[in-house]
Amino acid sequence: MSHLNDPVLVLNRYWQVTTFLPVQTAIVTAMRDMASVLDPETYELLSFDKWVTYEPKDHDWIKTASGQIAAPQVIVLKKYGERPPRKLTFTRPNLYRRDEYTCQYCGEPLPASELTVDHVLPRSRGGKNGWENCVAACEDCNGRKADKTPKEAGMRLKKSPAKPAWTPKLLVPRTAKPRPSWAPFLTKEGVA
Numbered sequence: 001m002s003h004l005n006d007p008v009l010v011l012n013r014y015w016q017v018t019t020f021l022p023v024q025t026a027i028v029t030a031m032r033d034m035a036s037v038l039d040p041e042t043y044e045l046l047s048f049d050k051w052v053t054y055e056p057k058d059h060d061w062i063k064t065a066s067g068q069i070a071a072p073q074v075i076v077l078k079k080y081g082e083r084p085p086r087k088l089t090f091t092r093p094n095l096y097r098r099d100e101y102t103c104q105y106c107g108e109p110l111p112a113s114e115l116t117v118d119h120v121l122p123r124s125r126g127g128k129n130g131w132e133n134c135v136a137a138c139e140d141c142n143g144r145k146a147d148k149t150p151k152e153a154g155m156r157l158k159k160s161p162a163k164p165a166w167t168p169k170l171l172v173p174r175t176a177k178p179r180p181s182w183a184p185f186l187t188k189e190g191v192a
Contacts, residue, residue: 003060003071007176009185011038011076017185018080020173023062023071030075038074040181045076058180073181088168090130092117098164099136105155106141116142120161121149131163 008026010019021029027048029035036045039056046054052069059070088094095117102109104118118137121127124147135157137145145153172178172186 003062006060006071007173008072009074009179009182010035011074011185012080013077015076015185017170018077019170020176021075026072026075027062027069029077030072034079035075035077037072038076038181040073040179073179074185088164088166090134094164094168095131095134096136098131102136102158103138103141104135104158104161105137105145105150107158108138110138114138118142118145120157122147125149132161135161 004024005022007020008023009017010021010026012018026035026037030037030048030051033048036047037051037054038044039046039054041056051072054070056070059073061068062071093112096112096115100109101112101115103115115136116139118135118141119127119129120133120135123129127133141155145155150157172182
């Protein structure tokens with residue numbers, strides 16, 4: 001099994017989490033001397049040349065033409081000191097989170113599977129997908145409002161739709177096998 005696409009945790013030069021990269025990209029970054037590989041047991045920063053000869057415990061291995069090397073789990077960038085800004089994207093899960101999984105017309109709290117997205121100004125009238133025009137709604141309220149504005153339908157919103165103030169967390173990729181070496185840098189949900 002190839003481990004070249006497994007995620008590697010990337011820390012900036014201040015040891016703050018920035019992102020995840022595939023193993024193959026992390027190796028190239030270390031080869032170009034742009035990052036050091038972190039020894040997960042001693043927290044020593046290893047150059048690529050040292051990492052190639054290193055034999056850590058409990059690592060996945062990558063076969064090379066001349067043998068094998070351990071797949072890095074964490075790398076630390078040498079120059080980059082900033083955290084990239086995380087942009088909050090308009091998605092159904094983020095919309096439901098903003099609206100606290102509650103219908104914005106009747107106020108009924110519901111699981112995501114029972115919520116729909118309602119366009120305050122219907123799309124047929126030029127309403128756009130976005131934070132300022134979409135709200136979470138139960139199927140009954142969405143059906144009752146139909147192709148009308150809330151005022152035309154005789155309905156009131158619990159709160160005006162707006163872009164939320166919170167920023168998203170960096171989450172561990174869903175396909176990733178959790179690594180003990182990541183634990184000191186990540187919270188249970190991800191990274192704030």
